[in-house]
Amino acid sequence: QKKNLQNFLLSDQQKGSMIYIKPVKDLKTLSLCWEVPKEFAANLEEKAPEFIAHILNKEVKGSLFAKLKKENIAENFHVSCDRFSKDSLLFCIDVCLTDSGLLQIDNAISYIFSALERLRVEKLPDYLFQEFKTMATIDYQYQSREDAFEMVSKAASDMLYEDLSSYPIKTKIPTAFAPQRIHRFLNTLKPAECVYFVIADPSKVGVITDQKEKWMQAEYAIIPIDQKQLQAWQKPSVHPEINLPGQNPYIPNQLALQNTTLQEMPTLIHQDEGSEVYFLADSYYRTPETVFIFQLKSPLLDQTPKAQVLADLWSYALQDLLADDLSFAKDAGIQIDLKLKPLEAIFYIRGLSEKMSLFTKKIFQASKRVICSQEKFQIYASSLAAHYENVSKDLPLWQAVEQMSGVVFDQPTSQQKLLALQKTCLKDLCDFSEKFSQCLYMQALLYGNLNQELATELSKEIQTILTAKPYSLQRQAKAKVLLLSDLHGPYKLAFETNRQGAAAFLLLQEGPFSFESWAIQQTLSQALESAFYETLRTKQQTAYIAKAWDDEKEKQLLQYFAVQSSTHTPTDLLARFELFLEDFGKNLPLEISLERFEKIRASLITSLAMRSENMLNKARETAKLAFYYQDFEWITKQINSLKSLSYTNFCTA
Numbered sequence: 001q002k003k004n005l006q007n008f009l010l011s012d013q014q015k016g017s018m019i020y021i022k023p024v025k026d027l028k029t030l031s032l033c034w035e036v037p038k039e040f041a042a043n044l045e046e047k048a049p050e051f052i053a054h055i056l057n058k059e060v061k062g063s064l065f066a067k068l069k070k071e072n073i074a075e076n077f078h079v080s081c082d083r084f085s086k087d088s089l090l091f092c093i094d095v096c097l098t099d100s101g102l103l104q105i106d107n108a109i110s111y112i113f114s115a116l117e118r119l120r121v122e123k124l125p126d127y128l129f130q131e132f133k134t135m136a137t138i139d140y141q142y143q144s145r146e147d148a149f150e151m152v153s154k155a156a157s158d159m160l161y162e163d164l165s166s167y168p169i170k171t172k173i174p175t176a177f178a179p180q181r182i183h184r185f186l187n188t189l190k191p192a193e194c195v196y197f198v199i200a201d202p203s204k205v206g207v208i209t210d211q212k213e214k215w216m217q218a219e220y221a222i223i224p225i226d227q228k229q230l231q232a233w234q235k236p237s238v239h240p241e242i243n244l245p246g247q248n249p250y251i252p253n254q255l256a257l258q259n260t261t262l263q264e265m266p267t268l269i270h271q272d273e274g275s276e277v278y279f280l281a282d283s284y285y286r287t288p289e290t291v292f293i294f295q296l297k298s299p300l301l302d303q304t305p306k307a308q309v310l311a312d313l314w315s316y317a318l319q320d321l322l323a324d325d326l327s328f329a330k331d332a333g334i335q336i337d338l339k340l341k342p343l344e345a346i347f348y349i350r351g352l353s354e355k356m357s358l359f360t361k362k363i364f365q366a367s368k369r370v371i372c373s374q375e376k377f378q379i380y381a382s383s384l385a386a387h388y389e390n391v392s393k394d395l396p397l398w399q400a401v402e403q404m405s406g407v408v409f410d411q412p413t414s415q416q417k418l419l420a421l422q423k424t425c426l427k428d429l430c431d432f433s434e435k436f437s438q439c440l441y442m443q444a445l446l447y448g449n450l451n452q453e454l455a456t457e458l459s460k461e462i463q464t465i466l467t468a469k470p471y472s473l474q475r476q477a478k479a480k481v482l483l484l485s486d487l488h489g490p491y492k493l494a495f496e497t498n499r500q501g502a503a504a505f506l507l508l509q510e511g512p513f514s515f516e517s518w519a520i521q522q523t524l525s526q527a528l529e530s531a532f533y534e535t536l537r538t539k540q541q542t543a544y545i546a547k548a549w550d551d552e553k554e555k556q557l558l559q560y561f562a563v564q565s566s567t568h569t570p571t572d573l574l575a576r577f578e579l580f581l582e583d584f585g586k587n588l589p590l591e592i593s594l595e596r597f598e599k600i601r602a603s604l605i606t607s608l609a610m611r612s613e614n615m616l617n618k619a620r621e622t623a624k625l626a627f628y629y630q631d632f633e634w635i636t637k638q639i640n641s642l643k644s645l646s647y648t649n650f651c652t653a
Contacts, residue, residue, distance in 0.1 A: 009088055010035045013222065014195040016230055020207045021199045022219040024499075025390040028097040028204075030108055031197040033090055036081070040185045041089035044162060044170035046178050048185040049091050053079040054132050055124075055245065056093070056115065059327035062243040064115035066323070070241075072375070073101035073108050075383050086161045091189070099382050102204055106229070113191065113236040120186045121238060127247050129177040134251060135333060138352065140172040142255075142287045144614040191233035196225065250325075250332035252354040255288040258451050265632050266445065266622060269452060270459050274470025275442040278626050279455040282448045284611060284618075290353040290448030291619035292360055294462075295627060296345045297441040297471055300432060303342040305412035305420035309384070310432040311340045312417075313424070316380040317372045317433065322363065329359050336363065342411055343479055350616050353449040357458050364465045370433040377426045388418040396503035397545060397564035403495055404505055408482045409553065440468040441476060445623045448615055481556045484509055494570070501566045504573035510557040515641035520653045521557050523645070525550035526600045527592050528584070532561060535580050542568050542576060588651060597647050608639050 010033065040048050056079040059065045068074035076096035083089050095101070095108055158171045169175075202209050202221070209219035260281035270277040282289075301307055315338050319326065326336065334351030336359075349360055372380070391402060391414035406413040412420075444462070446455040484491060510521055525548070532548035545564035552558065563573050584591055592600070612618035625632050 008035060009084060009090060010195050016192045016194070017222050017224045018196045018198060020202055020205065020209065020221045020223065021197065022202050022209055023199050025393045026201070026386045027199050027390075028099070028102050028386075029197070029199040030095040030097055030101075030105055031199070032093045032109070032112060033195045033197070034092075034189055034193055036089040036091050036185075037188055038087045040181075040188070041083075042087050042161075043181075045174065045176045046181060047174040048178070048182045049081045049089060051129065051132055051174065051182065052119065052186065053081050053091070054331070055119065055128060058245040058331070060245050060324045062241065063245060063327075064111060064242055067111055067115075067239065067242050068095065068101070068108060071104070071107070071111075072098055072379060073104050073111075074098065075101075075379065083161070097200070098379055102200055105198060105205070109196070109233060110236060111239065111242065113233045114239040115242045116186060116189055117236045118238050118242055118244065120183060122244060124179055124182065125244065126177065128244070129174070131248050131251050131331070133174050133177075135331065136173045138252070138255070138333060140168075142289065142352075144287075144289075144616075145285075146613065191225075191230045248328045248332055250329045250334055250355045250359060252288075252332065252352050255352065255354060257286060257288055258449050260451060266447075266626060267452065269446075269456050270463070272470070273472050274440060274468060275444070275463065276627075277442075277444040277446065277455075277459045278622075279450075279452050279459075280445065280447045280622060281451060282615065285615050287615070288353050288449050289351060289615055290356045290446070290450055291615050292347070292349040292356065292447070293445045293619055293623045294347040294349075295443040295623070296347070297343060297443075297476055298345075298436055299439055299471060299475070300436055301341075301343055301345060302477060303410050303412065305416040306424065306428075308340070308342065308412050309417050309420045309424055310429060311345065312384055313372075313377070313380050313429050314370060314433055314436065315340060315345075316383070317370045317376065317429070318367060320376065321366050321370060325359065325362050325366075329355075334359050343477055348616070348620075350619075357454070357461075360458065361461055361465060364462055368437050368465065370436075372426065372429055372433070374426055377429060381421060381424070385418060385421055388414040388421065391415075392497070393499060395545075395564055396497050396499050396501050397505065397562055399495065399497055399499070400503045400505035401562070403493060404507060407493065408507065410480060410482070437466055437468055439471045440466060441471040441473070442466070442468075443623075443627045445619060445626060447619045447622060479554055481554045483556070492574075501564060502568065502570050502573070503562070503564045504570045504577065505563075506561040506574070506577050508559040508561075510559055513552060513555040513557055515637055516645065516649075517557060517653075518552070518638065519641040519645045520650055521550055521559070522604055522642070523597065523600050523650060524592075525559065526604070527596070528559070531584060531591060532580060536563055536576060540576065542573065592650075594647050597650060601642055601645065605639055605642050608635055608642075 036049050040046075056064055057077075059077070065074065065077040068077060074095045075098050078094045080092050080094070081089055082092060093112055095112075097105075097108070101108060155168075159167055162168065162171045198205060202219070207221055207223070209221045211220050211222070212218065213220060258281065260283050262283045263281050266278040266280040268276065269279045301311060318338075329335070329351070332352065332355065334349070334356060337348040339346045339348065347363065349356065349363070351359075392399065402413055405411045406416070442462075444459065446458065511517060528548045533546050536542050537544075537546035543563040543565040545562070547563075548559070548561045550557070550559050561577055563577075565573060568576075612621055625634050631637075
């Protein structure tokens with residue numbers, strides 16, 4: 001007899017139950033999951049589950065997330081629709097809990113059902129759907145280029161769910177606003193039909209795990225929720241502080257392409273003792289998007305652990321202050337990524353060009369008035385401590401990479417930052433916030449769908465907002481690389497970890513940068529990458545991660561080898577590294593014949609000559625040429641160095 005295939009993703013045993021899972025890292029997550037009925041999962045025109053997720057994902061004043069943050073329950077929040085087949089869809093609400101939130105799980109769930117009740121009883125305004133549809137249409141019309149394999153894989157998957165006669169319109173764009181059917185979908189989100197997951201240390205929630213997962217031996221427990229509690233959640237009251245979001249001020253009204261002339265080189269539109277600003281109009285991608293990159297250097301940003309901690313805390317406070325704008329902007333196709341490095345803070349702002357200047361000015365206005373209460377400080381510090389502590393629970397290989405970076409590049413490790421955090425108080429953060437923007441050096445690139453007049457105007461407005469004293473180039477600390485002595489090496493660092501397995505991470509310093517040395521390094525690295533993987537992973541089967549790659553830091557050429565293993569000790573792995581390098585060096589003419597040399601060189605030249613896939617990558621590349629290499633002919637020089645490299649010079653180098 002044929003066995004009946006299971007038609008459901010969630011079982012009756014799971015529904016109405018709390019599943020507690022013990023994590024390896026310090027995680028505190030609450031998840032509510034419903035299996036969406038077929039009539040809504042397969043309806044691509046209305047997209048009722050996705051529309052409700054869109055509304056709930058707002059992080060603005062009056063939103064569910066805003067209420068959870070106010071009650072010190074959540075520090076992050078996300079609603080998603082995860083498709084498994086044409087008719088199978090999971091609707092999930094994930095809440096990243098604070099320490100206090102871990103003790104308020106029932107309250108968190110009550111607020112969630114209160115938010116769902118608000119959507120049931122209140123008429124959904126048409127503007128919410130129009131914004132949802134508008135942005136889906138724009139995303140489809142102005143798609144950024146992506147990796148070809150990823151694009152084909154996604155298309156192959158999506159084609160299963162829509163008839164080819166209309167594909168991909170229904171998959172990408174909602175076409176029908178049906179309030180009554182949306183209401184019917186909301187009625188399926190019942191407490192008794194939901195599966196509740198808590199991923200946290202069981203001892204912190206008073207639960208004893210009594211089961212183990214088959215494959216990874218993860219500990220968990222399934223505890224049915226009391227019927228009275230389920231009934232209470234079934235009939236929630238509408239909370240006065242949880243409301244529908246207002247209209248999004250960042251939704252574009254008119255997407256027009258600027259008339260620009262062909263421009264390959266950026267134009268320096270402003271330079272003084274405290275800043276340099278470049279402008280580059282897009283004449284290739286031709287989409288109504290812009291990318292702004294702002295690199296801020298301050299005397300407060302140094303390579304000490306405390307400076308890094310204060311910068312991290314400051315970024316938390318800044319994002320809190322900008323919560324409404326960040327949420328609305330994200331829904332309107334504008335995103336910001338703040339990357340904190342030991343000596344600089346980098347803002348990557350990208351998106352649809354119409355409202356980009358408005359959003360950018362709000363970011364810098366907020367950066368001048370970052371404030372923090374004692375309560376908020378405790379929340380930020382707790383979240384940051386968990387983040388630092390979780391690094392010690394990463395795979396041994398990634399821990400080794402961090403330790404190596406700490407020694408060679410003088411970058412504080414997570415453990416050093418954790419110790420500094422324990423000695424940091426609210427006053428330290430307030431002092432940092434007050435003084436950070438008082439003395440700055442700003443490097444900026446304004447790129448994309450804008451003209452030089454608009455770029456110059458924005459540059460002046462940002463300068464006016466910041467009104468900072470110049471942090472001159474002469475005063476700025478410079479990033480350095482520890483140069484290892486040939487006389488006393490090699491050097492070995494050994495660290496213990498509580499994680500299972502072992503790792504070996506090898507760094508070879510190949511000397512100062514020159515274009516010829518770089519060309520040799522690139523060619524050799526291409527061959528090393530495949531040979532190292534084939535030897536350590538395929539033939540010897542020593543590890544499930546075996547990688548070799550090259551890098552250049554502060555004009556020093558570097559070569560890395562890394563292995564993560566559950567069967568071999570680090571000493572054994574290092575011995576295998578040594579044997580591999582010895583054999584590869586002896587057999588270099590066989591490993592890299594003249595024919596292979598020419599193929600590698602041609603491939604490298606082709607890659608360098610290719611344009612970046614999208615505007616963001618183009619902006620990153622241009623900013624690096626402007627501010628790191630300070631040479632817009634750098635890539636041309638790299639190509640020429642590869643073209644002039646002979647096989648004889650390569651073999652004898």
